[in-house]
Amino acid sequence: MTASSHVRNTASRAAESKPLEYLARGGFVAYGIIHLIFAWIALQLAFGGRSGDGDQSGALQTLAQQPMGKTLVVITIVGMIGLALWQAFEAAIGQSGEQDKTAIAERFISGCRTILYLYFAWIGIKVLSGANASSGDSSQQSASSLMDSSGGRFLVGLVGVVVFGVGVGLVIYGVKKKFEKHLNTQEMNAKVRKTTQRLGIAGYSSKGVAYAISGGLIVTAAVNYDPEKARGLDAALKTLAGQPYGKWLLALIALGIAAFGIYCFFQTRYRKV
Numbered sequence: 001m002t003a004s005s006h007v008r009n010t011a012s013r014a015a016e017s018k019p020l021e022y023l024a025r026g027g028f029v030a031y032g033i034i035h036l037i038f039a040w041i042a043l044q045l046a047f048g049g050r051s052g053d054g055d056q057s058g059a060l061q062t063l064a065q066q067p068m069g070k071t072l073v074v075i076t077i078v079g080m081i082g083l084a085l086w087q088a089f090e091a092a093i094g095q096s097g098e099q100d101k102t103a104i105a106e107r108f109i110s111g112c113r114t115i116l117y118l119y120f121a122w123i124g125i126k127v128l129s130g131a132n133a134s135s136g137d138s139s140q141q142s143a144s145s146l147m148d149s150s151g152g153r154f155l156v157g158l159v160g161v162v163v164f165g166v167g168v169g170l171v172i173y174g175v176k177k178k179f180e181k182h183l184n185t186q187e188m189n190a191k192v193r194k195t196t197q198r199l200g201i202a203g204y205s206s207k208g209v210a211y212a213i214s215g216g217l218i219v220t221a222a223v224n225y226d227p228e229k230a231r232g233l234d235a236a237l238k239t240l241a242g243q244p245y246g247k248w249l250l251a252l253i254a255l256g257i258a259a260f261g262i263y264c265f266f267q268t269r270y271r272k273v
Helices: 003-015 018-046 056-064 069-093 101-129 135-147 152-175 178-182 190-224 233-241 246-270
Strands: none
Touching: 018 056, 018 069, 018 101, 018 233, 018 246, 056 069, 056 101, 069 101, 135 152, 135 190, 152 178, 152 190, 178 190, 190 233, 190 246, 233 246
16 A cells, blocks of 8 residues: 555545544534624624624624623634534545546535635634734735735736635525535435525525625725725625615625525534535
8 A cells, every 4th residue: 555545544534533523513503603693794784783894704703792702702613623624634535436527626625615614713713812803804904915016906806806706606506506415415304405405595695696796896996906895795795785775685695694504504414524
């Protein structure tokens, strides 16, 4: 057996461990709670009841302010690390079967998810430490610094195009119900499967619309040299709330994000891990 094969087999055994599976499934609960709070924040933004960050960092800050909030943030951090470890193994070794282009793409996406979950864990750590955990502030500062460098505005615009593409991809992923391939649908009865489908479609589509708007604003920020528009989801939701009929569309997006939060709870039980 070659050294690479030995490493792969060792990683495979680690990835199949029950503690890691339980940690990952628990992470979905934490991820769902983050999105439910995020949805509540978006609903408040829609009707002018909030001035703070309108994104997942705002959700973690809101969670920390509740009774037992810091304990819940610690649990959330552990859950995010669990999801990150699981996706890191998925990225490193992939799923069993032929490693074709689709499998390689799945491994790449798992790598992106690893970074995302670790980012949420890092935000949680910053919330606990009392540091500025605003994703919007961080995005704005990064965009401003990048725009001041040679070719920086082009790079910011390119990031915006990528984020817009991610948004469109999420909508397609949801509408075409591609998320079902990651679920043990054979374990669901007809009612549970129908409910999960509807939650997944609404959840992924709503997140996709939010990301697409965010990407469009980042491109606008690069074109107009306006870093304030490069605040990610926070800018997207607040901009939408300020448009004619925007608050109603934002309210629908908030309901969709809440649907995604509930969908995460179904993943706790039915996700293939």
